[in-house]
Amino acid sequence: MNAARPAANQMPKVHYLNVDYGIRSWLFTIDHKRIALLYLGSITLFFVLGGLFATAIRLELLTPAGDLFESETYNKMFTMHGVVMIFFFLIPSIPATLGNFLVPMMIGARDLAFPRINLLSWYIYTLGGLFTLFAILSGGVDTGWTFYTPYSSTYSNTNVMATAVGVFILGFSSILTGFNFIITIHKMRAPGLTWFRLPLFIWAHYATSVIMILGTPVVAIAIALVGLERLFHIGIFNPALGGDPVLFQHLFWFYSHPAVYIMILPSMGVISEIVCCFSRKKIFGYSFVAFSSIAIALLGFLVWGHHMFVSSQSMYAGMVFSILSFLVAIPSAVKVFNWTATMYKGSVMYNAPMLYAMGFIGLFTMGGLTGLFLSTLATDVHLHDTYFVVAHFHYIMVGGALMGYLGGIHFWWPKISGRLYPEAWARFSALIIFVGFNLTFFPQFILGYLGMPRRYHAYPPEFQVLNVMSTAGASILAVGYAIPLIYLFWSLRYGPAAGPNPWQAKGLEWQTSSPPPTHNFPETPVVTEEAYEYYPGAEAERV
Amino acid sequence: MDTLIHLAFWAMLQQGVPIVPERASSVAKQIDYLYYFLTGVTLFFSALIFSLVFYFAVRYRQRHPDERPQPIHGSLGLEVLWSAIPLGLTMVMFFWGAHLFYIVRTPPSDATQLYVVGKQWMWKIQHPEGQREINALHVPVGRPVKLTMTSEDVIHSFYIPAFRIKMDVLPGRYTELWFTATKAGTYHLFCAEYCGAKHSGMIGWVTVLEPADYEAWLSGAPAGESLEQAGARLFRQHNCHTCHEAGPTSRGPSLHEILGKQVRLASGETVVVDEGYLRESILQPNAKVVAGYESVMPTYQGQISEEGILQLIAYLKSLTRAEGKAQP
Numbered sequence: 001m002n003a004a005r006p007a008a009n010q011m012p013k014v015h016y017l018n019v020d021y022g023i024r025s026w027l028f029t030i031d032h033k034r035i036a037l038l039y040l041g042s043i044t045l046f047f048v049l050g051g052l053f054a055t056a057i058r059l060e061l062l063t064p065a066g067d068l069f070e071s072e073t074y075n076k077m078f079t080m081h082g083v084v085m086i087f088f089f090l091i092p093s094i095p096a097t098l099g100n101f102l103v104p105m106m107i108g109a110r111d112l113a114f115p116r117i118n119l120l121s122w123y124i125y126t127l128g129g130l131f132t133l134f135a136i137l138s139g140g141v142d143t144g145w146t147f148y149t150p151y152s153s154t155y156s157n158t159n160v161m162a163t164a165v166g167v168f169i170l171g172f173s174s175i176l177t178g179f180n181f182i183i184t185i186h187k188m189r190a191p192g193l194t195w196f197r198l199p200l201f202i203w204a205h206y207a208t209s210v211i212m213i214l215g216t217p218v219v220a221i222a223i224a225l226v227g228l229e230r231l232f233h234i235g236i237f238n239p240a241l242g243g244d245p246v247l248f249q250h251l252f253w254f255y256s257h258p259a260v261y262i263m264i265l266p267s268m269g270v271i272s273e274i275v276c277c278f279s280r281k282k283i284f285g286y287s288f289v290a291f292s293s294i295a296i297a298l299l300g301f302l303v304w305g306h307h308m309f310v311s312s313q314s315m316y317a318g319m320v321f322s323i324l325s326f327l328v329a330i331p332s333a334v335k336v337f338n339w340t341a342t343m344y345k346g347s348v349m350y351n352a353p354m355l356y357a358m359g360f361i362g363l364f365t366m367g368g369l370t371g372l373f374l375s376t377l378a379t380d381v382h383l384h385d386t387y388f389v390v391a392h393f394h395y396i397m398v399g400g401a402l403m404g405y406l407g408g409i410h411f412w413w414p415k416i417s418g419r420l421y422p423e424a425w426a427r428f429s430a431l432i433i434f435v436g437f438n439l440t441f442f443p444q445f446i447l448g449y450l451g452m453p454r455r456y457h458a459y460p461p462e463f464q465v466l467n468v469m470s471t472a473g474a475s476i477l478a479v480g481y482a483i484p485l486i487y488l489f490w491s492l493r494y495g496p497a498a499g500p501n502p503w504q505a506k507g508l509e510w511q512t513s514s515p516p517p518t519h520n521f522p523e524t525p526v527v528t529e530e531a532y533e534y535y536p537g538a539e540a541e542r543v
Numbered sequence: 544m545d546t547l548i549h550l551a552f553w554a555m556l557q558q559g560v561p562i563v564p565e566r567a568s569s570v571a572k573q574i575d576y577l578y579y580f581l582t583g584v585t586l587f588f589s590a591l592i593f594s595l596v597f598y599f600a601v602r603y604r605q606r607h608p609d610e611r612p613q614p615i616h617g618s619l620g621l622e623v624l625w626s627a628i629p630l631g632l633t634m635v636m637f638f639w640g641a642h643l644f645y646i647v648r649t650p651p652s653d654a655t656q657l658y659v660v661g662k663q664w665m666w667k668i669q670h671p672e673g674q675r676e677i678n679a680l681h682v683p684v685g686r687p688v689k690l691t692m693t694s695e696d697v698i699h700s701f702y703i704p705a706f707r708i709k710m711d712v713l714p715g716r717y718t719e720l721w722f723t724a725t726k727a728g729t730y731h732l733f734c735a736e737y738c739g740a741k742h743s744g745m746i747g748w749v750t751v752l753e754p755a756d757y758e759a760w761l762s763g764a765p766a767g768e769s770l771e772q773a774g775a776r777l778f779r780q781h782n783c784h785t786c787h788e789a790g791p792t793s794r795g796p797s798l799h800e801i802l803g804k805q806v807r808l809a810s811g812e813t814v815v816v817d818e819g820y821l822r823e824s825i826l827q828p829n830a831k832v833v834a835g836y837e838s839v840m841p842t843y844q845g846q847i848s849e850e851g852i853l854q855l856i857a858y859l860k861s862l863t864r865a866e867g868k869a870q871p
Contacts, residue, residue, distance in 0.1 A: 155663070347604075362596060366589050379577055381709050382574060450564045453735045456743035457742070
């Protein structure tokens with residue numbers, strides 16, 4: 001199966017990793033590849049932290065009684081799990097690491113358009129992260145990652161301000177990254193690289209950047225207003241001060257629903273690359289996959305009210321948001337069908353990235369389809385704020401976004417590190433993660449339909465069996481995540497040299513050495529063909 | 544994998560662990576049918592994608608590194624097909640869901656009116672005859688019940704899974720929820736919107752009684768004065784009558800026969816007099832002053848509890864009902 005691995009590759013003598021040594025060479029780097037690694041380190045730390053909170057949650061829910069932690073502690077656990085995983089891991093995950101590393105390389109550029117701003121956005125991320133870490137260490141926060149008012153603005157006695165400041169600051173790093181990507185993609189493509197020759201990873205990042213720029217300011221405003229009300233008692237959201245608590249939900253979801261697409265679109269880009277490479281075939285329906293990303297980004301801004309069907313929003317507003325939510329499902333379905341069709345009559349290899357991609361296609365399909373239960377008004381009334389919702393968004397964010405991220409890390413690891421990881425372990429862990437994931441989250445769909453509300457510290461005893469299954473699955477999942485962490489580190493020193501293109505993949509990033517030199521390409525590449533021309537000149541088959 | 548999950552669930556069914564919630568309201572069955580339809584669509588398409596991916600992965604696995612699969616650019620026909628079929632199915636879901644949602648959100652006019660006040664972390668319920676309950680709700684089988692709900696502090700959400708209904712309970716405004724229970728028994732009442740430390744303790748039981756048992760419960764529970772009586776007492780106590788019941792020269796508009804009516808405001812706008820408007824006029828009297836009157840009424844913010852305001856509203860409603868007007 002590993003036909004692609006050439007014998008005895010050599011590491012290049014000089015590359016971006018060894019061109020300079022010392023802490024200063026990293027902290028003051030303006031190389032997009034090194035900045036990507038700074039991000040990779042930071043988000044991995046936050047992923048481990050968020051995972052520890054998840055572990056605590058699952059342990060508490062082993063038994064119906066709230067006996068492991070105090071209620072206050074448990075509430076802080078799920079709040080910080082959400083804040084850390086969403087804002088500090090999932091949102092930056094693929095764009096800030098793989099995107100940062102690959103956007104310039106895939107379009108044949110030396111760097112992003114604004115390398116210093118790129119470094120600045122990592123510092124902003126870090127500053128936001130420090131505020132949030134401070135909030136956690138100084139007692140934590142218990143509002144839920146959604147910061148609903150007036151609980152967050154008036155009633156919570158925890159460290160809401162530090163967390164809010166952290167998330168507020170973090171937003172600017174997203175905005176700067178989005179600008180950098182859009183300008184780079186517009187202005188710095190290699191000669192011959194027209195829009196419809198771009199890899200779909202680039203289309204996905206373009207769409208993501210649009211959401212980052214248009215959406216993030218709104219959540220920043222919403223959080224700033226919560227701060228104003230909390231500090232100065234200006235009545236914005238609290239009705240006792242003359243405010244409107246539902247206004248916050250509108251502002252919050254105007255960003256936070258599109259933020260789901262910030263998390264999933266880059267993953268979709270990764271999957272397009274992997275499926276083509278390991279089917280050794282051109283993507284099926286290039287322009288449909290490309291434009292579905294744009295459609296998702298735009299329609300995604302018009303569906304926020306589906307979080308508010310029972311919030312006292314008017315019945316007719318609910319109907320409008322319901323129908324729009326169904327419309328945004330169509331481009332996602334189109335992508336799934338096109339990836340599947342790409343494998344048809346391909347030459348499919350079972351390398352670890354492909355296993356992650358196939359896992360993504362299945363789990364994202366289930367996540368997307370269960371979303372229909374929540375776009376449907378009458379069923380959402382019952383399922384809203386239950387474990388059904390928890391299961392649904394974990395299928396999208398963990399089964400989808402995280403599987404895509406891990407698939408991408410495995411796919412481009414040889415390019416990033418110059419070394420190969422042990423393939424057998426990688427396949428094994430992909431399998432473990434798939435099994436553990438389903439066992440963790442599938443029972444939660446049933447829990448939700450039975451009526452178990454989310455964010456419950458203690459629960460009625462009839463829900464215990466399903467919760468035990470979920471906790472058992474989580475322990476398998478934890479093992480699945482730990483294994484890659486170990487062998488990827490191991491491969492940095494002991495892995496065999498990968499060579500420039502271990503998968504014999506298409507795409508400009510594979511035309512330079514692994515790891516690449518600081519300026520990526522010895523000379524600017526010229527593009528003469530469409531993306532994913534695995535066998536140029538082969539006659540196309542008509543369907 | 545899926546087989547394992549199915550085996551696990553089969554085992555659970557054998558052990559008597561439920562995977563379908565109890566069904567005890569008039570809308571529950573219809574919502575369940577829609578749920579089953581959605582489940583069917585989900586299972587069909589999940590199985591389709593899983594088996595296609597699996598089949599292609601096996602059927603077209605690389606047998607030799609020199610294989611050169613023919614490129615396929617795509618197919619407009621297929622793209623249209625696999626956009627149109629999901630679109631059609633989702634539109635069925637939309638109309639079906641919207642139709643039931645309309646029913647869930649439209650209380651019948653003859654519903655019995657109860658009042659709910661949520662606070663960290665309990666549910667306080669008042670019956671029209673004066674019975675009060677905390678974290679418990681007694682209702683009869685077969686009679687529509689409408690809850691008018693508000694919160695004293697943060698947002699809560701009133702959720703009865705066996706009835707398949709839920710509605711957020713907000714501070715500063717009223718929301719409504721209605722149901723007709725169909726089966727005697729006790730069912731969970733949950734707070735579904737995270738509301739602070741003891742959120743998972745903000746729970747209770749809904750007891751559905753046969754009509755005769757319900758009458759027995761009503762007469763057995765300590766009632767004291769009815770909501771209207773309590774409201775009338777508050778109306779006197781806060782001297783509302785000095786301005787609102789002083790005949791043609793009174794400083795405030797008459798409160799008789801006003802519920803459900805449109806009134807013109809001093810600003811030129813019109814509002815329909817509903818529970819929310821009455822509440823606002825008690826707490827922020829100068830926000831929407833009726834045309835022809837001075838804004839001289841003082842605020843009662845902080846002087847009357849949410850439950851007291853609901854009692855006042857029950858009394859004001861009786862002033863309309865007593866004169867033979869339909870309730871809004």
